Amino acid sequence: MILYPAIDLKDGACVRLFKGDMEQATVFSDDPAAQARAFVEAGCEWLHLVDLNGAFAGQPVNAAAVEAILAACKVPAQLGGGIRDMKTIETWLEKGLARVILGTVAVENPALVREAAQAFPGQVAVGLDARHGKVATRGWAEETEIEVTDLARQFEDAGIAAIIYTDINRDGAMQGPNIEATAALARAVSIPVIASGGVSSLADLIALRDCGVALDGAISGRALYDGALDLGTALAALAD
Template identity: 50%
Template sequence: MIIFPAIDLKGGEVVRLAEGDMDRATVYGDDPAAQAMIFAEAGAEHLHVVDLDGAFAGESRNAEAVQAIVERFPGYVQLGGGIRTPEACDFWFNLGVARIVIGSAALKDPQFVKDMAREWENGIVVAVDARDGMVATEGWAEVSTVSVVDMARRFEDAGVASLLFTDIGRDGLLKGCNIDATLDLAQRVDIPVIASGGVKGLDDIHVLSLHAHEGIEGVITGRALYEGRLDLAAAIAMGARV
């Protein structure tokens, strides 16, 4: 099971939001590339990066910071936030990003996602962000009438690499990952699922790892790492056992 330490970018700084609220941001650093190297030194081979400003704007707003991360991090970088055109996908893949996460565009233009999944094999991750079971878009500022499972099923057999499932109500709050909802999604679709939102410690990693064989590909963790509640090396070691 892959452990993805998260770097969320707002105004060029490393931050974490509470429930996706841009007005509830905690700043953890002003050098994203240096933070990426801290994670690499702890053993991380994968990194999850989000351009928060880009998610709201619909286009890149922290490109310089993202480029610096990609240039320095020796592993695989997964990037999301405002990537909604073929040109944007081409730009980031050609720069060295391993996977691109598409959320808002996946709901509003599913054909775009399918086209990109065909063009960039194993490169597209669909973000299924849930607020009370319904898909949220536009940096989680809008909630749709589409259920998480219905959204996910649109992309079965489309060639997407994974689904990134986030329980917004837990994100950044250290309440614990919504394992039941994550597992339910993984069991109802044929696409690997990455868990996100609320990871508070090694117990979450342990429980998720027990279900890795049921379609849980990995887990994203942010605030727990930044606040010292989760040891990244220990989490990676635990994930490697399954």
């Protein structure tokens, strides 16, 4: 199971939100590229990037910070937030991203997800963000009545690389991941699932790894910044 350190970008800085609230942002670094290098030096295999402003704006906002990270680090990186048309997808992949994450358009324009996945095999993931099992879009600001599992199944034959499943109420709250819901989703589809939201300790990572269904990975942010989770120790434990 891959551990993805998270770098969430707001106004050019590396931040963490509390339960997706842009008004409850803690700034951890004003140099995202330096933070990315620190994660790579600790041994991470991937980076998980989010353009928080972009998720609300519907277009890239923190492009300069993302490009600085890509220039500074040689490990593959995936990015979500404000990627809602084919041109933006193409631009980011040309700039060196390994994978784009499509969230809002998975609800509003699923045909685009399918088109992108066919055009760029292995480089398109779907981000499913949920409150109480229902998908939220546009930076988690708009809630739908769509069940996570129902939406995920729509992409079963689309050729997407992964589903990033985030329990919004766990994100940044240091309360542990929603293991039951994540495992249920992974059982419901054959698409690789990456867990996100609430990973606050090594015990959380081990619990996800041993949840009874194979997960592709887990994303952690605040726990790494707060020191509750040591990246090197976590990577070694997962390798074992």
